[in-house]
Amino acid sequence: xxxxxxxxxxxxxxxxxxxxxxxxxxxxxxxxxxxxxxxxxxxxxxxxxxxxxxxxxxxxxxxxxxxxxxxxxxxxxxxxxxxxxxxxxxxxxxxxxxxxxxxxxxxxxxxxxxxxxxxxxxxxxxxxxxxxxxxxxxxxxxxxxxxxxxxxxxxxxxxxxxxxxxxxxxxxxxxxxxxxxxxxxxxxxxxxxxxxxxxxxxxxxxxxxxxxxxxxxxxxxxxxxxxxxxxxxxxxxxxxxxxxxxxxxxxxxxxxxxx
Amino acid sequence: xxxxxxxxxxxxxxxxxxxxxxxxxxxxxxxxxxxxxxxxxxxxxxxxxxxxxxxxxxxxxxxxxxxxxxxxxxxxxxxxxxxxxxxxxxxxxxxxxxxxxxxxxxxxxxxxxxxxxxxxxxxxxxxxxxxxxxxxxxxxxxxxxxxxxxxxxxxxxxxxxxxxxxxxxxxxxxxxxxxxxxxxxxxxxxxxxxxxxxxxxxxxxxxxxxxxxxxxxxxxxxxxxxxxxxxxxxxxxxxxxxxxxxxxxxxxxxxxxxxxxxxxxxxxxxxxxxxxxxxxxxxxxxxxxxxxxxxxxxxxxxxxxxxxxxxxxxxxxxxxxxxxxxxxxxxxxxxxxxxxxxxxxxxxxxxxxxxxxxxxxxxxxxxxxxxxxxxxxxxxxxxxxxxxxxxxxxxxxxxxxxxxxxxxxxxxxxxxxxxxxxxxxxxxxxxxxxxxxxxxxxxxxxxxxxxxxxxxxxxxxxxxxxxxxxxxxxxxxxxxxxxxxxxxxxxxxxxxxxxxxxxxxxxxxxxxxxxxxxxxxxxxxxxxxxxxxxxxxxxxxxxxxxxxxxxxxxxxxxxxxxxxxxxxxxxxxxxxxxxxxxxxxxxxxxxxxxxxxxxxxxxxxxxxxxxxxxxxxxxxxxxxxxxxxxxxxxxxxxxx
Ligand SMILES: Cc1cc2nc3c(=O)[nH]c(=O)nc-3n(C[C@H](O)[C@H](O)[C@H](O)COP(=O)(O)OP(=O)(O)OC[C@H]3O[C@@H](n4cnc5c(N)ncnc54)[C@H](O)[C@@H]3O)c2cc1C
Ligand code: FES
Numbered sequence: 068x069x070x071x072x073x074x075x076x077x078x079x080x081x082x083x084x085x086x087x088x089x090x091x092x093x094x095x096x097x098x099x100x101x102x103x104x105x106x107x108x109x110x111x112x113x114x115x116x117x118x119x120x121x122x123x124x125x126x127x128x129x130x131x132x133x134x135x136x137x138x139x140x141x142x143x144x145x146x147x148x149x150x151x152x153x154x155x156x157x158x159x160x161x162x163x164x165x166x167x168x169x170x171x172x173x174x175x176x177x178x179x180x181x182x183x184x185x186x187x188x189x190x191x192x193x194x195x196x197x198x199x200x201x202x203x204x205x206x207x208x209x210x211x212x213x214x215x216x217x218x219x220x221x222x223x224x225x226x227x228x229x230x231x232x233x234x235x236x237x238x239x240x241x242x243x244x245x246x247x248x249x250x251x252x253x254x255x256x257x258x259x260x261x262x263x264x265x266x267x268x269x270x271x272x273x274x275x276x277x278x279x280x281x282x283x284x285x286x287x288x289x290x291x292x293x294x295x296x297x298x299x300x301x302x303x304x305x306x307x308x309x310x311x312x313x314x315x316x317x318x319x320x321x322x323x324x325x326x
Numbered sequence: 327x328x329x330x331x332x333x334x335x336x337x338x339x340x341x342x343x344x345x346x347x348x349x350x351x352x353x354x355x356x357x358x359x360x361x362x363x364x365x366x367x368x369x370x371x372x373x374x375x376x377x378x379x380x381x382x383x384x385x386x387x388x389x390x391x392x393x394x395x396x397x398x399x400x401x402x403x404x405x406x407x408x409x410x411x412x413x414x415x416x417x418x419x420x421x422x423x424x425x426x427x428x429x430x431x432x433x434x435x436x437x438x439x440x441x442x443x444x445x446x447x448x449x450x451x452x453x454x455x456x457x458x459x460x461x462x463x464x465x466x467x468x469x470x471x472x473x474x475x476x477x478x479x480x481x482x483x484x485x486x487x488x489x490x491x492x493x494x495x496x497x498x499x500x501x502x503x504x505x506x507x508x509x510x511x512x513x514x515x516x517x518x519x520x521x522x523x524x525x526x527x528x529x530x531x532x533x534x535x536x537x538x539x540x541x542x543x544x545x546x547x548x549x550x551x552x553x554x555x556x557x558x559x560x561x562x563x564x565x566x567x568x569x570x571x572x573x574x575x576x577x578x579x580x581x582x583x584x585x586x587x588x589x590x591x592x593x594x595x596x597x598x599x600x601x602x603x604x605x606x607x608x609x610x611x612x613x614x615x616x617x618x619x620x621x622x623x624x625x626x627x628x629x630x631x632x633x634x635x636x637x638x639x640x641x642x643x644x645x646x647x648x649x650x651x652x653x654x655x656x657x658x659x660x661x662x663x664x665x666x667x668x669x670x671x672x673x674x675x676x677x678x679x680x681x682x683x684x685x686x687x688x689x690x691x692x693x694x695x696x697x698x699x700x701x702x703x704x705x706x707x708x709x710x711x712x713x714x715x716x717x718x719x720x721x722x723x724x725x726x727x728x729x730x731x732x733x734x735x736x737x738x739x740x741x742x743x744x745x746x747x748x749x750x751x752x753x754x755x756x757x758x759x760x761x762x763x764x765x766x767x768x769x770x771x772x773x774x775x776x777x778x779x780x781x782x783x784x785x786x787x788x789x790x791x792x793x794x795x796x797x798x799x800x801x802x803x804x805x806x807x808x809x810x811x812x813x814x815x816x817x818x819x820x821x822x823x824x825x826x827x828x829x830x831x832x833x834x835x836x837x838x839x840x841x842x843x844x845x846x847x848x849x850x851x852x853x854x855x856x857x858x859x860x861x862x863x864x865x866x867x868x869x870x871x872x873x874x875x876x877x878x879x880x881x882x883x884x885x886x887x888x889x890x891x892x893x894x895x896x897x898x899x900x901x902x903x904x905x906x907x908x909x910x911x912x913x914x915x916x917x918x919x920x921x922x923x924x925x926x927x928x929x930x931x932x933x934x935x936x937x938x939x940x941x942x943x944x945x946x947x948x949x950x951x952x953x954x955x956x957x958x959x960x961x962x963x964x965x966x
Contacts, residue, residue: 072602072677086877103601103714111828112604118826118881123872126880128394130567132607135492136398154711162714183538184878191515194395198507202500203459207379207777208450210457214414217468227461227486230493234397263459 072103075166079113081125082173084182087189091182093171102162106149107132107139109161110172126185132157134297137233140240141186142173147237147295155235155297175240179247179282190236192282193250199278200271201254203263216262229256231298238292238300239283247283249292251275252308253300259311269315269322276312330584331936331951334738335439340957341421344443347739348782352789359384362788363547363796365532366390367519367574370399371491371769372752373553374498375776381505383781388545389502389511390534392518392569392883397499400555400567401772404491405612407475407483408769410448415472419480421445427478428767429958431657432732432760433910433926435590435934438957439739444758447778448770452484454777458497462486476613476765477655483766488612488704494769498776517543518883520814521807522550522578522748523797529581529748530797533807535815537883540876542811544799548791549747549784552578553776556731556753558591560891560898561843562835564728565597565610571887572894575735575754583743584936584949586736586756588894589902592763592911593844594729595661598712598722599681608727609712611684612705613765616654616661618689618698619722621645623682627672633683633721644668652965659762659911659924660965662726666844669725681723690718726844730768732759732911733901736936736951740783741775744936749784751775756934761910815875818885823868827884830865831891837861838895846902847915854899862892897937897946904948907931921966928960 076099084091096117100109107129114124129139134155141156143149148156151163164170172186180188230253238249255272258264264271286305293302336347354362362385366377369391377389393399411424424445429436452470456462462484463471475483486493505511514534521533523544531546554574558564579585596611622643624636644664646653654661665682674680690698695718699706706717713723735743735750737757742749752772759767797803841854865888873879908917908924909931917925934951 101602101604104604105606105712108604108606111606115826115828118870118872119824121872124881126878130393130398130569131400131403132568133403133609135489136400136402136567137395138393138398158711160711160714187878189538190394194397194503194513194515197500198503202504203457204504205454205457205501206382207375207454207501207781210450210453213412213453213456213462214469216456218464219468220464220466223461223464223468226459227493230459230461230496231487231489233492234395257461258459261459261461263457 072101074099074101075161075164077164078169080169080171083125083185085184087181087183100161102160104161105132105157106143106159106161107157126187128187129157134158135233137235140175140235140237142175142240144171147175147240148297153297153299155233175236177236177239177245178284179239179245180236192247193234193236195282196247196251196275196278197254200267200274201258203258204267218262222260226257226260229253229260229300229304232300233298235297237295237297241291241295242284243289243291244284244287246286246292247279248286248305248308249296249300251279252304255308255311256304268311269318272308272311272315273319276308328949330744330938331736331949332738333437333951334740335437336739340438340442343439344446351782351786354785354789354792356384358792360386361792362386363388364549364551364784365545365547366551366553367532368399368553368555368752368754369393369396369499369502370401370553370555370752371495371498371772372754372776373551374399374495374502375773376551376553376751376780377511378498378501378505379777379781380784381508381510384510387505387511388514388547390514390517390519392516392537394516396502396513396515397495399495400570401495401769402492403567404769405488405610406614407473407485407490407766408451408494409475409482409764409766410452410484410770411445411482412449412452414470415481417480419482423480424448424482426958428758428764429760430963431762431764433762433924433963434760434928434932434955434958434960435909435953436758436760437953438955440757443779444771444774447774450778451770451773455494455497458501460486460493460497477657478764491769494773498773519554519574520577520811520886522581523803523807524581524745525797525801525803527582528746531799531804533804533811535811538878540874540879542808544804544808546796546799546804548788548796549749551749551751551780551784552735552754553752554754556734557891557894558728558731560835560895561728561839562832563600563605563608563839565594565608568607571890573887573890575750576890576894578735578743578745578748580939581745582939583745583748584736584938585733585897586934586936587733587761587901588898588937589842589905589912590732590761590910591728592658592730592732593662593726595658595665595726596684596724597727598709599676599678599725601678601713609708610727610729611709611722611724613658615684615702615705618701619654619684619686620688621654621682621684623668623673623675628679633675633685642668642673649965656965659913663844663913665726676723681725683721684724685721686717687721730763732756732761732763736934740786741780742783742787747787749780751780761912814886815882818869818871818882819873819875821867821869821871823870825868825870827869827871827881827888830861830869831884831888833861834858834888834892834895838898842895842898842902845913845915848903851899851903855896855903858892858896858899865889865892900946901935901937905931905935923963926962
């Protein structure tokens with residue numbers, strides 16, 4: 068049982084970049100840390116000592132520190148969210164590392180996610196994808212009783228598996244092409260699988276896929292995205308999205324009378 | 327009646343007040359709505375639902391959040407569920423019962439009229455969320471499933487696995503983004519409110535700082551809505567997200583908005599204890615664990631044997647012993663206080679002796695490992711990930727932590743603060759939970775405020791302003807506010823002290839936890855009233871904030887937030903000191919029954935304490951809003 072905390076010494080090689088257009092560089096620091104600490108608490112401590120020594124702390128983002136808000140996310144030794152499966156950066160603990168390890172920390176690297184500073188990146192394109200159709204049109208007050216439309220439990224559960232996406236962008240960062248397929252597919256899958264989402268299904272799919280393509284690279288079926296996903300969103304949703312996109316192309320034209 | 331705090335509760339029967347009020351309010355006709363600009367700060371459940379709905383109605387809305395995306399607001403982290411008086415389970419629930427339970431649960435310190443309205447609109451929330459595609463749990467017939475939560479005697483809680491908050495927020499966020507696409511809502515993310523601007527006693531806008539470029543910008547509007555969440559992080563360690571803070575509410579307070587009941591804070595009994603000094607936040611373990619886990623501590627003080635080596639007859643199942651009827655299922659405040667008592671008495675467990683055991687061995691022996699894992703598997707995994715211990719083999723260690731703040735900006739029945747045109751919704755206001763919030767009722771309140779209450783009441787306030795433009799941002803009230811923000815930022819960067827912002831935040835948190843935590847007493851509170859300003863003074867002289875104001879600078883952001891926490895903490899101490907009774911989350915050692923339960927003083931304290939800012943260094947003024955209970959009889963809670 069690992070009840071007893073151990074202190075380990077790690078070498079941190081961390082990316083520093085002053086602003087979006089500045090050149091970046093790696094900085095190396097030593098940090099002694101308890102194996103009970105979380106990875107981000109290790110960075111907190113490092114920042115505290117940098118501040119004490121008169122060096123600006125490393126900018127990195129986090130909020131809930133429970134793996135649900137999707138704010139955190141860095142590359143740890145080349146992997147989005149680090150070595151532990153189904154784990155966001157904030158849930159990773161130092162007991163996953165050993166004394167003497169070198170840990171390389173970089174921002175999520177993707178053309179769609181420009182660096183803001185150090186480890187913080189701009190993931191706003193994900194919001195643009197939602198804006199283009201990731202909703203069900205229902206004005207407040209217009210809804211009928213919730214139990215009027217039963218939803219088969221299986222459909223509901225499957226929609227939920229997609230809806231579990233926390234929008235962290237690790238899928239994009241893990242992909243060699245910086246593709247946004249897994250995120251978009253999760254969002255489309257969530258709504259398209261529910262009876263409530265049917266009216267806008269085809270328009271939604273076409274709009275969201277095409278907005279995604281404006282910002283992100285194309286998918287060549289590497290599967291790295293699902294591997295890196297802290298919520299283990301399945302690649303099946305990408306297949307589902309692709310099928311719906313093809314259908315949408317046909318149906319949307321039919322809807323506008325173009326056959 | 328004190329003119330500052332006229333609650334404007336409509337006359338009539340409790341069940342008809344809201345209906346009548348909706349009818350008697352002024353309306354803004356559809357074509358006039360676009361002539362009004364409304365600022366909504368915060369895009370959690372309360373803010374996102376409000377901004378989306380106001381946009382749908384045709385108002386011109388500007389929504390602000392300091393997060394990079396609205397979906398990241400702290401609401402996302404809620405696990406357990408959301409209450410609604412749907413009575414789908416046919417087990418005797420009703421609007422009246424939800425109303426009654428909420429008033430009682432709040433230990434008779436909330437406004438009856440507000441609570442009744444909340445219970446009334448609760449049913450619409452579920453309809454709205456379901457229509458948006460929120461995947462609530464369903465049964466095999468495809469209908470919505472409910473569970474009982476937090477000791478409620480009916481099953482009225484709707485849930486979405488352990489992610490109710492995330493699913494509801496995605497619903498509200500998607501409605502918001504639909505309005506962004508439609509052009510009715512202008513979204514400003516990574517924009518932090520740093521001042522509320524008023525002119526002639528009326529709110530006319532805000533000043534924000536772009537967290538990436540550092541640019542400070544004025545925004546004007548006909549009305550300003552604060553949906554900026556709670557202040558639990560005043561304790562430094564809490565279950566709140568790292569960035570939750572009181573700054574928006576506090577700056578409004580400094581501009582004249584009253585702050586109500588700041589001492590009402592909720593400490594949740596089942597969190598993972600801190601493991602070391604570097605601990606950055608605490609993690610909540612769902613309350614549902616108390617349905618099957620048994621809570622105990624070793625009878626011997628400082629017993630450092632492993633849990634398994636302590637024989638049955640040397641264990642103290644203190645909740646079962648003291649409360650035979652409710653046992654491990656006593657309400658949150660009772661469970662929390664009792665944990666503190668045993669730990670303070672030296673019975674704490676774990677490496678830092680700062681926890682109590684929550685033991686599943688009996689349940690596993692009774693129901694089998696599979697049954698327990700099916701119920702709690704994800705929670706057990708989460709526990710193991712954080713502590714490195716396997717709760718199937720060794721009991722969990724838990725300890726109470728700050729979770730929710732019932733206090734907040736004072737608002738009237740229309741959710742308007744005493745400052746005209748300034749509204750507060752969600753956890754940021756003080757309204758519906760009295761001295762203690764029931765489980766699964768915060769999500770309900772945030773969405774009730776945002777979807778179904780504010781969109782009506784704000785029209786009433788706006789109707790009179792038809793034809794007037796917002797105050798131009800070139801007005802001196804704005805230029806002065808901007809100069810103030812820039813000055814403050816310059817001052818932080820020039821202080822050049824020796825210790826980090828976090829260092830002082832942690833110190834402050836310790837003071838607040840020790841003196842204004844689970845149990846409070848006169849001496850401790852008086853100490854806090856002197857110690858907090860002293861530490862604050864040191865903070866302002868000796869904090870070290872590096873970098874510049876025109877880039878992303880997280881220390882600079884935190885510096886201002888922690889400064890506001892200092893001022894709030896002092897007010898919490900004063901509020902707790904003056905409330906010479908125990909009620910809900912506010913427990914004064916001096917006021918307890920012979921059995922050690924909270925002893926209210928209804929004669930002298932059945933009121934809201936609403937505090938007025940009287941300037942830097944001055945003692946704030948306490949106003950009272952009397953509470954009347956015409957529909958629920960006041961009684962002493964008992965769980966024996
Ligand atoms: C771990 C946990 C579990 C919980 N579980 C439940 C549950 O099961 N059921 C339940 O009912 N309740 C639960 N709660 C409580 C509930 O989640 C919150 O009370 C509720 O979500 C608050 O919503 P809100 O919209 O008022 O504020 P928040 O969600 O906190 O949103 C605040 C918003 O304001 C913005 N903001 C704040 N200050 C500024 C500023 N100065 N400038 C710009 N933007 C600003 C933020 O960016 C954010 O968008 C839980 C709480 C915690 C901590
Ligand atoms: S900080 Fe919220 S998911 Fe990591």
